[in-house]
Amino acid sequence: MERKLFNYWRKKLNLSDWTIKFEFNVDPDDMAIEGACCATSFVESCKSAIVQIVDPNKMEDGIVPFNLEETIVHELLHLKLSLITTGSDAMTERVGHQIIDDLSKSFVATRKDHEIKGENK
Numbered sequence: 001m002e003r004k005l006f007n008y009w010r011k012k013l014n015l016s017d018w019t020i021k022f023e024f025n026v027d028p029d030d031m032a033i034e035g036a037c038c039a040t041s042f043v044e045s046c047k048s049a050i051v052q053i054v055d056p057n058k059m060e061d062g063i064v065p066f067n068l069e070e071t072i073v074h075e076l077l078h079l080k081l082s083l084i085t086t087g088s089d090a091m092t093e094r095v096g097h098q099i100i101d102d103l104s105k106s107f108v109a110t111r112k113d114h115e116i117k118g119e120n121k
């Protein structure tokens with residue numbers, strides 16, 4: 001299911017020109033960023049990336065419950081907007097990150113709305 005969602009959103013977000021290694025159910029000790037539930041490292045010049053998502057069963061509960069699909073979209077939006085949000089000043093990166101999070105929630109909610117209406121076949 002993880003890979004299916006990943007491929008779905010990668011296509012929807014037009015990221016097929018990126019080479020992306022997708023790792024899910026990663027042990028917390030193996031995450032590139034300690035304590036993170038997700039991490040994406042990338043080289044924008046050659047459009048290559050590694051997206052890691054932690055094994056939710058091995059993660060401590062946060063304030064907001066873990067949502068796999070929103071997390072996937074969030075990480076893919078980091079790639080989509082990498083030219084705008086990376087290497088800019090700290091405030092722009094923070095604002096960019098907040099926008100990415102808002103958009104990922106909106107996109108997933110919209111997909112689910114369409115699913116309920118039976119339009120996502």
Ligand SMILES: [Zn+2]
Pocket residue numbers: 074078097100
């Ligand atoms: Zn992020």
